[in-house]
Amino acid sequence: MSLTESQHYELWADYYAGEAILLKCVASVHVEDFEDAVFWEKTLNNYTSGKKFNFIYHSLTPSGSDATGVNHCLKYKDYLNDRFFICIDSDYRYLLQKTEISATNYIFQTYTYSIENHLCYKTKLNLIPEKKCTGVANTVFNFEAFLFAYSNAVYEAFIWHLYFLRNGNNTAFSKDEFNGIIHLLQVIPNYDIENGGAAVISVLSTRCNEKIDSLKVQHSDVDIETEKAYFQQLGVTRDNTYLFVRGHNLFDLVVEIGNHVNSIQLSQEKQRLADNRGAIMRLYSRATPFKRELEREIVADGYGEMERIGREIRTMV
Numbered sequence: 001m002s003l004t005e006s007q008h009y010e011l012w013a014d015y016y017a018g019e020a021i022l023l024k025c026v027a028s029v030h031v032e033d034f035e036d037a038v039f040w041e042k043t044l045n046n047y048t049s050g051k052k053f054n055f056i057y058h059s060l061t062p063s064g065s066d067a068t069g070v071n072h073c074l075k076y077k078d079y080l081n082d083r084f085f086i087c088i089d090s091d092y093r094y095l096l097q098k099t100e101i102s103a104t105n106y107i108f109q110t111y112t113y114s115i116e117n118h119l120c121y122k123t124k125l126n127l128i129p130e131k132k133c134t135g136v137a138n139t140v141f142n143f144e145a146f147l148f149a150y151s152n153a154v155y156e157a158f159i160w161h162l163y164f165l166r167n168g169n170n171t172a173f174s175k176d177e178f179n180g181i182i183h184l185l186q187v188i189p190n191y192d193i194e195n196g197g198a199a200v201i202s203v204l205s206t207r208c209n210e211k212i213d214s215l216k217v218q219h220s221d222v223d224i225e226t227e228k229a230y231f232q233q234l235g236v237t238r239d240n241t242y243l244f245v246r247g248h249n250l251f252d253l254v255v256e257i258g259n260h261v262n263s264i265q266l267s268q269e270k271q272r273l274a275d276n277r278g279a280i281m282r283l284y285s286r287a288t289p290f291k292r293e294l295e296r297e298i299v300a301d302g303y304g305e306m307e308r309i310g311r312e313i314r315t316m317v
Contacts, residue, residue, distance in 0.1 A: 006078070008062040013079035020054050020083050026317065028054040030076060030086045033068045039115040039298065040087040040108075046300045047313040080106035082316070089114035095234055095244065096166055103312035111235070111305040116247030118306060120254045121299045122147045129261050132293035135286060136265040141257065146197045151241040153201050154182060156224070157208035158241050160215050163227045173215065175246075181207045182249045191257050193264065200253075235304055243305060251294075258290030 003011065016028035026048070031037045037055040044053055058068045073086045077100070080086060085106035093101045094111050101107050112118055125143030130136060157178070164172045184200055192199035215222075236244055266287060273279045301307060 003062065005062050005075075009075045010079045012059060013076050013084050016054070016056060017081060017083035023054050024052065025054040026051045027082060028056055028084045030056045030059065030073050030084070032070050032073060032088060033057050035295070036087065036089075036115055038295070039118065042298050043300075043306075043309060044087075044313060044317065046298075047310045048317055051317070074107075077105065077107060082106070085316075089247070092162070092165060095162055095231065095236070097234075103316050106316070108309065108312060108316075111308055112243045112247065113245060114247030116251035117243045117245075118298060119294055120147070120242070120247075120250055121303065121306075122242075123302060124297060124299050125254065125258075125294075128258065128290065128293050128297075129265055132296075133258075133262050133288050133290055134265045134269070135283070136269045138261065138265065140264050140268075141193050141261045142196055143254070143257070146201070146257070147242045148239055149197070149201045150204065151237075151239050153205040154208055154245060155238045155241045156228075157181065157211055158236070158245060159224060159227050159231060160212060160222075162231060162236075163222060163224070166227075172219070173211070177211075179246050179249060181211065182245055184249075184253050185256060190260055193257065193260050197257065240303075243303075255291045255294065258294065262287065262290050 016030070020026065020028040029037075029040060029044070031040050034057045037057045041053065041055060045051070058066045059072070061067045061072070070088045070091070073088050076084075076086060085108065087108040088101075088110075090101070090109040090111055091113060094109060101109055110118060122144040125147075126138055129138040129140070161173045161175075161178045164170070165175075182204065184204060187203045188199040191197055242250055266283065269283055273283065299306060300310070
């Protein structure tokens with residue numbers, strides 16, 4: 001006898017809960033994909049003093065095909081418990097107050113748009129080239145200052161974008177249009193690294209201001225200051241907006257800048273070493289890609305979105 005869709009997911013939820021017991025784990029945890037498993041394993045281990053979890057990053061649909069992603073994870077939402085729960089990217093679910101997405105329902109979320117925003121948390125970025133990638137002190141680019149400027153440039157446009165989504169208007173300033181505005185790959189040669197990325201921020205500011213000016217004319221009745229106050233209560237400020245925009249846009253930009261920073265640092269150090277071929281070989285042999293080192297670390301404390309995850313894990317797990 002074939003199962004209904006709900007019966008299928010209930011059956012597998014029970015199976016994964018039982019599997020956790022057999023594997024002597026605290027719980028089975030379904031995440032969106034393999035990269036998400038890496039992030040959530042580090043996060044859960046940090047806030048549970050290294051307890052063991054069974055991570056699942058793909059599972060079967062009723063038709064028998066393998067599936068990943070947030071929508072697939074949410075198929076299990078009615079069958080979760082302390083032995084089987086899910087961890088997902090918030091996307092806009094938190095900011096739009098989708099209250100069913102909560103730790104009390106055994107759904108843990110990033111609160112930032114995605115794990116990629118956490119990976120780009122500003123205070124760790126300046127140290128990655130020196131401590132992880134090249135071993136050379138980073139005097140080339142200030143990532144923290146760049147993300148501060150990025151957030152300030154995009155903040156008001158983002159609030160307008162959220163206003164329309166919150167009020168059910170998905171066309172006035174759609175997700176695709178907003179993500180197009182913050183798509184900044186290759187807009188400026190070498191990302192204006194020598195000037196702290198100022199030219200990149202200028203492009204972003206221009207795009208945002210043009211859209212804002214258009215919206216103010218078409219929707220003059222909108223009280224955007226009220227919207228700013230509303231979203232500030234949820235944690236969105238002028239200085240941290242980079243945590244809430246689409247994570248892949250941000251991550252891809254930071255990685256590209258990081259790659260250029262690594263290249264400049266290695267070139268400068270090679271010149272300093274002159275003809276010391278052995279030292280130059282050692283320099284390049286120990287250099288690692290910026291993206292890999294960015295993905296390896298998380299910042300466990302120091303900002304509200306990660307600390308909120310920590311409080312929920314300590315309470316529920």
